[in-house]
Amino acid sequence: MKFKGIIFDLDGTLVNSLEDISDAMNSVLTSLNYPTHTYDTYQYFIGSGLRNLVSKALPVSNNSQEQIETCFESMVKGYRETCTLKTKPYEGIVELLDNLASQNIKMAVFSNKADELTKKIATEIFPNHFDAAVGLSTEALKKPNPFEAVEISKKWNLKPEEILFVGDSDIDMQTAVNANMFPVGVTWGYRTQEELKNSGAKLVINSASELIDIL
Known part of the structure; x- marks a missing residue:
C-alpha cells in the first residue's frame, strides 16, 4: 500500500x-x-x-x-x-520533512506534551511543515488513546492504514496499533529497539533517511 x-x-x-x-x-x-x-x-x-x-x-x-x-x-x-533553548531537530529530520513535503505527503505531530507547548515547538522549529500539531489537552486523550490520531486521518480524508505513525517509545507503537496505522519505531530517541518491537513496531529505523525508502 x-x-x-x-x-x-x-x-x-x-x-x-x-x-x-x-x-x-x-x-x-x-x-x-x-x-x-x-x-x-x-x-x-x-x-x-x-x-x-x-x-x-x-x-x-x-x-x-x-x-x-x-x-x-x-x-x-x-x-x-x-522549551526551545536547547531543543533541536535530530540529524536529517529537516531534510526528511522537506523531502516529504516535495512528495505531497501529509504530515502532522501528535504528542503527549501539553498542547500549547507542542504547537509552540512544532511551529518555531518546523515552520510550515505540518498540517496539524496536536498535544495533550485532557488526560483522557493521552496516547496510547488513538482518538486524536484518528481525528487527523479524518481531516486528511485518509484511511488509518494509509498512514505511518512514527515514534520512539512503546506508547507511540501502542497508539499506532490502536489507531490501525503502520507503526514505525526510531532508535535515535529515548527507548530501545527491543522495547519498540515488543510494543508493536512493524519496522524500526536507525536514521531519518530510511523513512524515504519506506515511501
Whole structure:
C-alpha cells in the first residue's frame, strides 16, 4: 500500500528536547531542596506527558496529588520560557520533512506534551511543515488513546492504514496499533529497539533517511 500521510511523535522523534525538559524539572526540584536527576534518568520519564514526568521526578515521600499539581504548574511555567533553548531537530529530520513535503505527503505531530507547548515547538522549529500539531489537552486523550490520531486521518480524508505513525517509545507503537496505522519505531530517541518491537513496531529505523525508502 502507498502511504499518503505520516503522524510523528515530537520528543525523541523529531526533536531532542531532553535537556530543556530536564533542566526545567530540576529547577523546580532544586527550589524545594529535593534531589535532582541526570539527563539519562529523565529519558525514561519522558513519553507519558509532563504531569507524569513530574510525578516520577518527585521523591516518593513527597508525591501527593497536591504536590504533583503544584510542581507541574511550576515546571510548565518555567519550561514554557525555555522549551526551545536547547531543543533541536535530530540529524536529517529537516531534510526528511522537506523531502516529504516535495512528495505531497501529509504530515502532522501528535504528542503527549501539553498542547500549547507542542504547537509552540512544532511551529518555531518546523515552520510550515505540518498540517496539524496536536498535544495533550485532557488526560483522557493521552496516547496510547488513538482518538486524536484518528481525528487527523479524518481531516486528511485518509484511511488509518494509509498512514505511518512514527515514534520512539512503546506508547507511540501502542497508539499506532490502536489507531490501525503502520507503526514505525526510531532508535535515535529515548527507548530501545527491543522495547519498540515488543510494543508493536512493524519496522524500526536507525536514521531519518530510511523513512524515504519506506515511501
